[in-house]
Amino acid sequence: MDVCRIALVGATGAVGGVFLKILEERHFPASDIRLCASKRSVGKKLKVMGREIVVEEVTPRLLGEVDIVFIAAGASVSLEVAPLAVKQGAFVVDKSSAFRMDPDVPLVVPEVNGDDIADHKGIVSAPNCSTTPLVMVLKPLRELSPVRRVVVDTYQSVSGSGAEAVEELRVQSGRLMGEWDKTPDDPPLVNGDTRGVRHDAYPHPIAFNTLPHIEEFWDNGYTNEEMKMLNETRKILHDDRIAISATCVRVPVMVSHSEAVHIEFERPVSPDEVRETLSSFPGVCVVDEPKSNVYPMPVDAAGKDEVFVGRIRRDMSHPNGIAMWLVSDNLRKGAATNALQIAEEALRRGLVPRLKDSAVG
Numbered sequence: 001m002d003v004c005r006i007a008l009v010g011a012t013g014a015v016g017g018v019f020l021k022i023l024e025e026r027h028f029p030a031s032d033i034r035l036c037a038s039k040r041s042v043g044k045k046l047k048v049m050g051r052e053i054v055v056e057e058v059t060p061r062l063l064g065e066v067d068i069v070f071i072a073a074g075a076s077v078s079l080e081v082a083p084l085a086v087k088q089g090a091f092v093v094d095k096s097s098a099f100r101m102d103p104d105v106p107l108v109v110p111e112v113n114g115d116d117i118a119d120h121k122g123i124v125s126a127p128n129c130s131t132t133p134l135v136m137v138l139k140p141l142r143e144l145s146p147v148r149r150v151v152v153d154t155y156q157s158v159s160g161s162g163a164e165a166v167e168e169l170r171v172q173s174g175r176l177m178g179e180w181d182k183t184p185d186d187p188p189l190v191n192g193d194t195r196g197v198r199h200d201a202y203p204h205p206i207a208f209n210t211l212p213h214i215e216e217f218w219d220n221g222y223t224n225e226e227m228k229m230l231n232e233t234r235k236i237l238h239d240d241r242i243a244i245s246a247t248c249v250r251v252p253v254m255v256s257h258s259e260a261v262h263i264e265f266e267r268p269v270s271p272d273e274v275r276e277t278l279s280s281f282p283g284v285c286v287v288d289e290p291k292s293n294v295y296p297m298p299v300d301a302a303g304k305d306e307v308f309v310g311r312i313r314r315d316m317s318h319p320n321g322i323a324m325w326l327v328s329d330n331l332r333k334g335a336a337t338n339a340l341q342i343a344e345e346a347l348r349r350g351l352v353p354r355l356k357d358s359a360v361g
């Protein structure tokens with residue numbers, strides 16, 4: 001793989017912090033690393049691959065001095081920075097929703113549709129952190145039998161909303177636990193008195209609670225997050241016929257999203273076929289011995305790159321149905337790892353514009 005110069009916009013955020021760790025873990029071939037964030041973080045120093053790097057402001061000049069720009073700073077920043085970076089000759093891997101449904105921008109999970117990177121016009125988008133694990137299982141399973149319909153309910157961690165939400169869950173939990181500590185003879189049979197608990201990240205407190213609400217509601221009653229799961233899955237799998245109904249729920253978990261998935265195939269498919277197929281797909285790990293209490297859980301998936309799948313069983317409600325449970329670290333495969341894999345794939349295939357001539361195979 002070519003050695004390249006990179007910039008990360010959003011280096012001080014939840015995804016940014018994990019991205020910097022993974023850069024090191026994967027020995028990503030970066031000769032020069034530039035870190036950017038909002039004005040309030042300019043001048044901060046972050047440690048990356050043994051070097052101390054000062055956070056800078058994003059400028060056209062900086063964007064012109066790197067080969068690949070990763071953006072993990074929110075859609076409005078991406079809308080501004082990505083076109084500028086492309087104009088400056090850089091290749092952009094964008095983590096936000098800004099360009100995901102743009103027909104000129106490939107939306108990629110490398111194990112699923114890595115070939116789509118070849119169609120890029122400067123920007124490649126990475127999907128939403130709930131869509132990525134779903135397509136990682138749908139891709140190999142569609143080869144067993146076409147998938148007609150998916151019903152998916154998500155249990156999404158607070159880190160999916162960024163660093164502010166992580167802090168909010170920590171503070172709210174600490175406050176409620178502290179109140180119970182003061183009255184040890186009075187065990188908490190309620191979820192804590194959330195009146196007066198400060199909540200900025202969500203419309204309600206998240207500690208000891210679940211919110212059936214991620215992003216804004218559409219007129220059809222679904223939320224934007226739920227519609228992303230439908231639209232992004234169809235785009236990645238190149239299949240506009242798959243019917244998908246999602247309910248996305250925020251839960252008081254720090255890291256890793258879980259999903260209860262019900263898949264209806266064109267023909268009956270057995271749980272054993274599903275286990276075997278998923279076990280041989282790269283990036284998927286089957287963890288399925290429920291009678292021994294072994295199944296995927298966020299506490300185990302956090303910090304790992306695989307999508308973990310278990311509770312694989314026949315869906316009793318449909319002759320061609322399979323039900324399963326999957327868990328994936330939203331900051332890694334759901335965000336940073338996938339973005340780095342896209343860049344690695346583009347480098348391997350000689351698709352990074354500034355490095356085209358020196359690509360290997």
Ligand SMILES: NC(=O)c1ccc[n+]([C@@H]2O[C@H](COP(=O)([O-])OP(=O)(O)OC[C@H]3O[C@@H](n4cnc5c(N)ncnc54)[C@H](OP(=O)(O)O)[C@@H]3O)[C@@H](O)[C@H]2O)c1
Nearest residue numbers: 010012013014015037038041072073074096160162163335
């Ligand atoms: N969290 C996830 O699981 C996840 C998964 C998939 C995709 N994503 C996407 O990844 C992006 C980042 O999410 P996050 O969870 O890491 O958010 P976050 O924790 O809120 O971090 C946001 C980052 O963007 C920076 N930023 C804000 N305004 C900026 C500006 N004008 N110019 C440059 N940098 C700016 C922030 O810098 P300061 O620290 O200086 O404010 C911070 O580094 C979002 O688009 C999100 O949708 C997140």
